[in-house]
Amino acid sequence: MPLRNTSTRWGSVAQALHWIIAALIIVQFVLGLVADELPLGLQKLAMLARHKSVGITILGLAVIRLAWRLANPVPELPSTMRPYERFLAHVTHGAMYLLLFALPLTGWMMSSARNFPVSWFNLVQLPDLVGPDEALYETLNQTHEILAWTLAAVVVLHVAAALKHHFVVKDDVLRRMLPFTQTR
Ligand code: HEM
Ligand code: HEM
Secondary structure, three states: OOOOOOOOOOOHHHHHHHHHHHHHHHHHHHHHHHHHHOOOOHHHHHHHHHHHHHHHHHHHHHHHHHHHHHOOOOOOOOOOOOHHHHHHHHHHHHHHHHHHHHHHHHHHHHHHHOOOOOEEOOOEEOOOOOOOOHHHHHHHHHHHHHHHHHHHHHHHHHHHHHHHHHHHHOOOOOHHHOOOOOOO
């Protein structure tokens, strides 16, 4: 399968980035929600450290993904889609890209505001984005949570649309994002 996108199919790099990020988002929700339930202690800090490292990985992959998208053709939407469906597809895709940046950045800023430095799997120490600030921490904490649930809601819509394309409309939209598939 070609590495690069064509006007009708996502290439293997775009597909790999899409599915790796999707899997990491699920891991990220599990880590974040489990950490949130734990009492303050070593276990919570270890879970949060993993959450932060995976989140920074998502940020890095989102940068690569956006750069790859800008350097590649984007497969056209099927001509059978109505204008409002095209509009919805663009809005949900745009929102997901925005959230893939906004979530890690609010998380990183929140950690800096709480004076907890962020490291990437204990290998790379990242700089603080803001100075210690309890009020800012509270605001960012709430923003991070709202953004996380917004992403969950948009992803539910996105998955419903992908399944509708495949099982109801029966076009190539899901197949062209999947490896080892034939498109018409
Ligand atoms: C796409 C990336 C991310 C997603 C989807 C995500 C999602 C979440 C979720 C669902 C929670 C639990 C929310 C709650 O109920 O309070 C959470 C908490 C948290 N996240 Fe993230 N997060 C991401 C990236 C990051 C990053 C990169 C950092 C830091 C570098 C971070 C730091 C935190 C912290 C410190 C908490 C716990 C807040 C508390 O103590 O209540 N997150 N995140
Ligand atoms: C957290 C999970 C997910 C995120 C953040 C996400 C994000 C995205 C984004 C941003 C795009 C637009 C690609 C672009 O224009 O560059 C996209 C495309 C796509 N996604 Fe997802 N996705 C997720 C999960 C899923 C799942 C579970 C499915 C299938 C059931 C799916 C199916 C698709 C398909 C078929 C496309 C291609 C649409 C087209 O060809 O126009 N995605 N996804």
